[in-house]
Amino acid sequence: xxxxxxxxxxxxxxxxxxxxxxxxxxxxxxxxxxxxxxxxxxxxxxxxxxxxxxxxxxxxxxxxxxxxxxxxxxxxxxxxxxxxxxxxxxxxxxxxxxxxxxxxxxxxxxxxxxxxxxxxxxxxxxxxxxxxxxxxxxxxxxxxxxxxxxxxxxxxxxxxxxxxxxxxxxxxxxxxxxxxxxxxxxxxxxxxxxxxxxxxxxxxxxxxxxxxxxxxxxxxxxxxxxxxxxxxxxxxxxxxxxxxxxxxxxxxxxxxxxxxxxxxxxxxxxxxxxxxxxxxxxxxxxxxxxxxxxxxxx
Amino acid sequence: xxxxxxxxxxxxxxxxxxxxxxxxxxxxxxxxxxxxxxxxxxxxxxxxxxxxxxxxxxxxxxxxxxxxxxxxxxxxxxxxxxxxxxxxxxxxxxxxxxxxxxxxxxxxxxxxxxxxxxxxxxxxxxxxxxxxxxxxxxxxxxxxxxxxxxxxxxxxxxxxxxxxxxxxxxxxxxxxxxxxxxxxxxxxxxxxxxxxxxxxxxxxxxxxxxxxxxxxxxxxxxxxxxxxxxxxxxxxxxxxxxxxxxxxxxxxxxxxxxxxxxxxxxxxxxxxxxxxxxxxxxxxxxxxxxxxxxxxxxxxxxxxxxxxxxxxxxxxxxxxxxxxxxxxxxxxxxxxxxxxxxxxxxxxxxxxxxxxxxxxxxxxxxxxxxxxxxxxxxxxxxxxxxxxxxxxxxxxxxxxxxxxxxxxxxxxxxxxxxxxxxxxxxxxxxxxxxxxxxxxxxxxxxxxxxxxxxxxxx
Numbered sequence: 001x002x003x004x005x006x007x008x009x010x011x012x013x014x015x016x017x018x019x020x021x022x023x024x025x026x027x028x029x030x031x032x033x034x035x036x037x038x039x040x041x042x043x044x045x046x047x048x049x050x051x052x053x054x055x056x057x058x059x060x061x062x063x064x065x066x067x068x069x070x071x072x073x074x075x076x077x078x079x080x081x082x083x084x085x086x087x088x089x090x091x092x093x094x095x096x097x098x099x100x101x102x103x104x105x106x107x108x109x110x111x112x113x114x115x116x117x118x119x120x121x122x123x124x125x126x127x128x129x130x131x132x133x134x135x136x137x138x139x140x141x142x143x144x145x146x147x148x149x150x151x152x153x154x155x156x157x158x159x160x161x162x163x164x165x166x167x168x169x170x171x172x173x174x175x176x177x178x179x180x181x182x183x184x185x186x187x188x189x190x191x192x193x194x195x196x197x198x199x200x201x202x203x204x205x206x207x208x209x210x211x212x213x214x215x216x217x218x219x220x221x222x223x224x225x226x227x228x229x230x231x232x233x234x235x236x237x238x239x240x241x242x243x244x245x246x247x248x249x250x251x252x253x254x255x256x257x258x259x260x261x262x263x264x265x266x267x268x269x270x271x272x273x274x275x276x277x278x279x280x281x282x283x284x285x286x287x288x289x290x291x292x293x294x295x296x297x298x
Numbered sequence: 299x300x301x302x303x304x305x306x307x308x309x310x311x312x313x314x315x316x317x318x319x320x321x322x323x324x325x326x327x328x329x330x331x332x333x334x335x336x337x338x339x340x341x342x343x344x345x346x347x348x349x350x351x352x353x354x355x356x357x358x359x360x361x362x363x364x365x366x367x368x369x370x371x372x373x374x375x376x377x378x379x380x381x382x383x384x385x386x387x388x389x390x391x392x393x394x395x396x397x398x399x400x401x402x403x404x405x406x407x408x409x410x411x412x413x414x415x416x417x418x419x420x421x422x423x424x425x426x427x428x429x430x431x432x433x434x435x436x437x438x439x440x441x442x443x444x445x446x447x448x449x450x451x452x453x454x455x456x457x458x459x460x461x462x463x464x465x466x467x468x469x470x471x472x473x474x475x476x477x478x479x480x481x482x483x484x485x486x487x488x489x490x491x492x493x494x495x496x497x498x499x500x501x502x503x504x505x506x507x508x509x510x511x512x513x514x515x516x517x518x519x520x521x522x523x524x525x526x527x528x529x530x531x532x533x534x535x536x537x538x539x540x541x542x543x544x545x546x547x548x549x550x551x552x553x554x555x556x557x558x559x560x561x562x563x564x565x566x567x568x569x570x571x572x573x574x575x576x577x578x579x580x581x582x583x584x585x586x587x588x589x590x591x592x593x594x595x596x597x598x599x600x601x602x603x604x605x606x607x608x609x610x611x612x613x614x615x616x617x618x619x620x621x622x623x624x625x626x627x628x629x630x631x632x633x634x635x636x637x638x639x640x641x642x643x644x645x646x647x648x649x650x651x652x653x654x655x656x657x658x659x660x661x662x663x664x665x666x667x668x669x670x671x672x673x674x675x676x677x678x679x680x681x682x683x684x685x686x687x688x689x690x691x692x693x694x695x696x697x698x699x700x701x702x703x704x705x706x707x708x709x710x711x712x713x714x715x716x717x718x719x720x721x722x723x724x725x726x727x728x729x730x731x732x733x734x735x736x737x738x739x740x741x742x743x744x745x746x747x748x749x750x751x752x753x754x755x756x
Contacts, residue, residue, distance in 0.1 A: 079618075079619065080488065080620040081488065081493060081494075081497050081605060081606070081620050082497075083342070083343070083497050083500040083501060083504075083606075084343050084345075084501075084504065087487075090487060094487075094488070097619065102617040102619075103617065126341065127603045127604050127605060127614065127618040127619075127620070128617055128619065129618070130603055130604060131603065131614065131616065131617055131618025132617070132618065152343055153341060153342050153343050153604075154341070155340060155341075155342070155343075155344050155347060157331060157339075157340065158339055158340065158341055175344070176344050176345070177344055178343070178344050178345035179345075180345055180346075180347075180348040180349065180507060181344055181345075181347070181348065182348060185344070185347060185348075189344065200343075200344075200345060203345060203504060203506075203507060203508075204501075204504055204505035205501045205504060205505065
């Protein structure tokens with residue numbers, strides 16, 4: 001839905017940071033964002049669940065995403081109850097689970113990406129990480145060469161143990177903010193996270209949408225008022241034009257469902273070609289945006 | 299909180315409290331972050347935090363808003379039928395040969411269960427927040443019917459999410475909801491039962507939070523739902539704590555209630571938490587038996603994790619994937635449980651016992667034949683848990699069972715279970731044979747939607 005950013009109950013409080021963005025913590029992904037800044041363009045982040053459509057193919061497709069223009073991939077860990085995901089991603093996660101993919105296989109997938117020279121973070125609902133052990137998972141992910149973890153159902157208020165675990169393992173805890181987040185919660189979230197801040201640009205579940213929500217630029221602007229952490233924008237992007245639009249105001253464009261839908265194509269070669277084509281189109285769109293508009297936010 | 303303060307109006311002549319009296323703060327309220335000891339909190343996407351804050355704020359105001367409290371009391375008395383009576387179950391008591399068994403008759407409420415207590419409060423709160431639309435999940439359909447009822451009463455648009463397995467086994471309630479003007483959306487994802495209906499309701503809520511209130515059906519989920527729902531159900535125990543001494547001269551030795559998410563149980567228990575002599579006993583659904591793995595006894599057979607917004611006990615595998623639960627009772631067929639129950643179990647204040655499908659159905663038949671009351675299968679679990687307890691306590695004891703709902707909706711299930719439609723067997727045995735018969739109701743075998751959907755949980 002393309003509703004307006006619901007002005008929540010916030011009474012215009014701005015967490016005592018009136019107008020002064022708090023420096024973000026660069027983290028493991030700091031290098032990538034420095035390079036992107038130097039190149040004057042936004043980054044492209046692609047998502048695919050490990051184990052979808054099966055484990056070897058997901059590993060291959062994630063490498064294809066990197067080779068075809070993704071600066072970073074989100075290796076998806078699957079969960080039985082993915083409340084923030086729409087039908088495409090939820091079905092993919094259920095298939096990955098049926099195929100036996102759990103966090104150990106997710107870690108192997110991260111390793112497959114990083115050993116080929118790619119950058120990877122994990123996207124996971126939190127209960128599997130609790131079950132694995134928060135310290136152990138952070139440590140094992142670091143050992144696999146992973147840069148961080150996006151946790152869509154973990155709010156910073158509940159993240160004390162996780163923040164300690166990721167700090168000691170030196171990986172980035174990446175949190176989400178939403179159009180409904182008031183300024184003080186964006187500040188709180190950005191202050192706890194490292195690497196980048198994930199701006200979920202629509203109120204709703206994952207899934208490709210026809211148009212980029214008008215809420216996205218406003219949300220990113222609100223984020224920039226309180227933090228210097230890079231802002232990645234996701235939820236709903238599916239083509240080069242949309243990527244270009246977002247790249248004009250965000251530091252990274254995050255694409256999930258559109259990759260997942262292509263990965264599910266019956267024919268292996270067709271799936272791989274479609275994934276490569278999408279990554280290329282998105283990367284071209286972003287590059288085009290960079291040449292149109294040199295004003296990439298610092 | 300024994301003195302009915304009548305926040306919503308004049309004291310009742312019978313001295314019973316009103317729902318508004320049960321909304322006052324207690325020492326057992328959660329902390330600022332919604333924790334009961336180690337349980338609770340908010341384990342869900344940031345996108346919903348603002349909406350939860352909005353509900354917290356609205357509830358904090360409503361708790362002391364005379365207009366809200368008056369309206370809640372008025373609807374409870376003139377619409378839902380409160381207070382609910384206590385019945386002295388003399389023939390059941392005699393049959394068991396132990397403690398005196400009393401029944402708190404929530405089954406007599408409008409819509410047939412305790413669920414109306416909660417939805418009237420949350421629907422009024424929705425009006426206060428100025429939202430025109432409500433959504434809800436439902437398992438047995440009781441909460442869905444209650445929500446559709448309150449929505450019709452207050453002129454709210456209403457959408458109910460219900461797992462496909464449950465729309466099949468509770469078809470009567472689906473029809474009731476539709477009669478009441480609600481849209482019922484069958485959910486096919488996952489195990490196609492209550493937990494998946496909750497997932498789908500959360501997805502709707504994230505997308506429509508501006509104009510939509512999620513009327514959560516049980517004392518679980520993210521803060522403030524466990525508090526809000528508990529408080530709206532506290533009237534059960536608050537009334538009983540006056541009614542039982544009026545009838546017997548003293549407090550009961552035990553209060554027994556069934557626990558799925560746990561709203562009727564926490565509502566019944568709460569007034570007695572500070573009475574250490576009163577045992578609080580929750581009956582969990584053990585399905586085919588906890589050792590078979592096909593059950594919904596979350597506290598008995600689960601471990602601590604996070605699901606649907608709260609840290610609490612849940613049924614999960616070693617990888618933290620949530621398991622499918624199994625119970626003949628759709629309303630108890632849920633792999634999670636409310637955080638306050640998890641806490642009461644943690645600190646040993648309440649005890650939780652597993653009751654199998656067969657034990658519950660036997661208890662259902664027993665109550666029907668001794669007292670002329672057909673309980674909901676959910677509530678029959680509480681009856682089953684009370685029987686050995688009554689024996690154990692002996693003739694001097696008093697056991698209060700919270701009879702949370704009536705069994706009309708379960709007639710078809712009971713018909714299959716007891717072969718009531720078999721012309722060759724017009725007179726049913728009081729103790730029907732157990733499961734393996736081919737006529738066994740489909741809902742007690744592996745849900746087909748789960749098999750076709752995702753078997754990842756096994």
